[in-house]
Amino acid sequence: MQKPKYQLIVDFIKDKISKGEWTIGSRIPSQRHLAKMFDVNRSTVITALEELMADGLIEGKAGMGTIVTNNTWTLMGEQSSTNWNEKVTLGIHKPSISTVQEINEAESNHHLIQLSKGELSPEIFPLEEMRSILQKVSNQMTPFGYEEPKGNLKLRQAISDYLKNRGIDVSPSSILVVSGALQALHLISIGLLQRGSSVFLEVPSYLYSLTVFQSMGMELKGIPMDKKGIKVDSIYQTKGKGKSILYTIPTFHNPTGTLMQKNRREELLEYCKREQLPIIEDDVYRDLWIDTIPPEPLKSMDYYGSVLYIGSLSKTLSPGLRIGWVVGAESVINRLADLKMQSDYGSSTFSQLVAMEWLSSGLYDQHLETVREQLKVRRRTALEALNKHLSSYATWEVPTGGFFIWIKIKPAFKVKRLFDKALSKGLLLNPGSIYAEQSGQFIRLSFGFASINEIKVGIFQLSQIIKDVDD
Incomplete structure (x- = not known):
């Protein structure tokens, strides 16, 4: 029964x-x-x-x-x-805010239209090439154990060669392999910064949805942006030199998609050199340019070792590899490498060998060409749907790379319950509030993960939800 x-x-x-x-x-x-x-x-x-x-x-x-x-x-x-x-x-580490926890849980729900995910669609994943590389690595495999503290030397050499093509001339000894950009930030927060330090960053910013710096007793200080990037004249240190650091995503910023222009980069570097303000440059979106190659990284103009540079394969190839890197002064990389060994005794050897093969074989650059073509199609699809369905309710800037469109809902429409209402309708998106955007009128829409049809349907549904949000 x-x-x-x-x-x-x-x-x-x-x-x-x-x-x-x-x-x-x-x-x-x-x-x-x-x-x-x-x-x-x-x-x-x-x-x-x-x-x-x-x-x-x-x-x-x-x-x-x-x-x-x-x-x-x-x-x-x-x-x-x-x-x-x-x-x-x-414990000393603070929990994620409840909305972020809910988003993290919902991102594994395959029944939702995912307009939140900052990663590439499975449709773009290079399955055949990955199978070929996995087979090659397997065929060449010998017994392996822990890697050296900074990571596999052949991978670090491949990263060095890769970075040289992007304007950064750095030797393998100044590169640390990490399990993604977030681990890099964690190591920096526990190993290089004092409790009570100030972390300057763009507002809104990805870091506001994390607790990595706040949990270590540091204060986040938002700096406004314009269309050229962070407004340098708004940075104001109050705690004396040596007590602050600047975190920035200058290339296809998360969540706004803003691209910092070359003259603004030069201005920022000059200010930070004068004020002895170290920089963390998060450059994980650099290779996702759609229209034109972006200006060279801040690190390419750093002759004093004041910029810590973070890169990753998670956004461009696969987050499942868990491979990223930190570039900096050798003494700093030595310190971070020691902390990483204390944390996990090194990233996966197999993942490092796979990443090395991707970077050194030329397949990675070929893959990026396909990615950019696909992102261009997806961006066009999203913009056409936005213009058709959302122009009466919102405004936005056209991103020149990355995954994200930062959408401002017009003040006439109250969107307080937009996230919950969208989720109940099977649509997942990121509200601006998790990036410390205070007005409550912004959402971050990703065109990188959902299918072409889901992008069209999702944006139409979003327009209907906004239209009816007060009902």
Whole structure:
């Protein structure tokens, strides 16, 4: 005999509690989420929750939702259980804001139209070339262990050659292989910066959706931008030299797509040299130019070792490889390499060998040509759909590279619930609030991941949601 639907929910929650996966103090999913999980209406969920409350396992708490208050063992009279939930807020690293956590969870939902993801579509992934390289690396494989602290030397030489073609002349000894740009930022925050330091950065910025610097006790200070990039005359240090650092994404900025112009780059470097303000240059989007090659990196004009340069294959090839790099003064790279060894004892040897083959074989540059062609088609599709469906409600700039269009909803339309309403309609996008954009009128739309048809459908749905958002 088939169990009632509410009983399936009861059994599911009891199972989670009895296994210790949902410990005492854990908040269980919302009624809406459970209803969606089990494809039932809210009244069925409420019936299940009421039974669990009667059993003494859960309890509704004001401002906290529904909380696990006991487990099956405590109800059987055993000793009280350790409450790990009392400890989850004690660590020094802060949690992501709730919206970011929700986005991270939703990005694995294949039923949503993904206008949020800052990565390439599976349609652009070079599957045959990757299979060929994996086979080649496998055929040449010998027993391998840990790599040297800075990463595989052949990969670092390949990165050195790659960077030379982009204006940066650096030897392999000044390159550290990392597991993506985010690890680079983490190593910098724990190894090079003092607690209480100021981190200057564009506002809005990708870093505001992270906690990597704030968790180390540093203060983020937003600097406004215009169409040429960060406004240098707005940088104002108050804590004395040596206590601040500048973080910037000058090429196809996340989330706005802005490209810092050459004269602005020169102005920024001159200011930072004069004020002894070190720079972190996050250049992971550089190779995603669509119209023309962007100005050379800040690092290419750095003759004093004041710029730490971050690059990655995650945006251009595959985030699954987990391969990026940091370029800097040799003494700084030595320090970061030591911290990386303490953290994970080096990035995957196999991934490093695969990345080396991509960069040294010429296949990577060939792949980039395909990527740029595809991004041009996708950008055109997105702009045509925006002009057709959203021009009455919003404005935007045309990006010359990268994945993102930074959309400003006109003030006449209140978009406070836009993210939630879009998600309920099967559309995932990034609200400007996670990048510290205060007006609540911006969204970041990605044309890199969704299919061509999904881009068209998603933008049409977005226009309907904005139109009806006050209903």
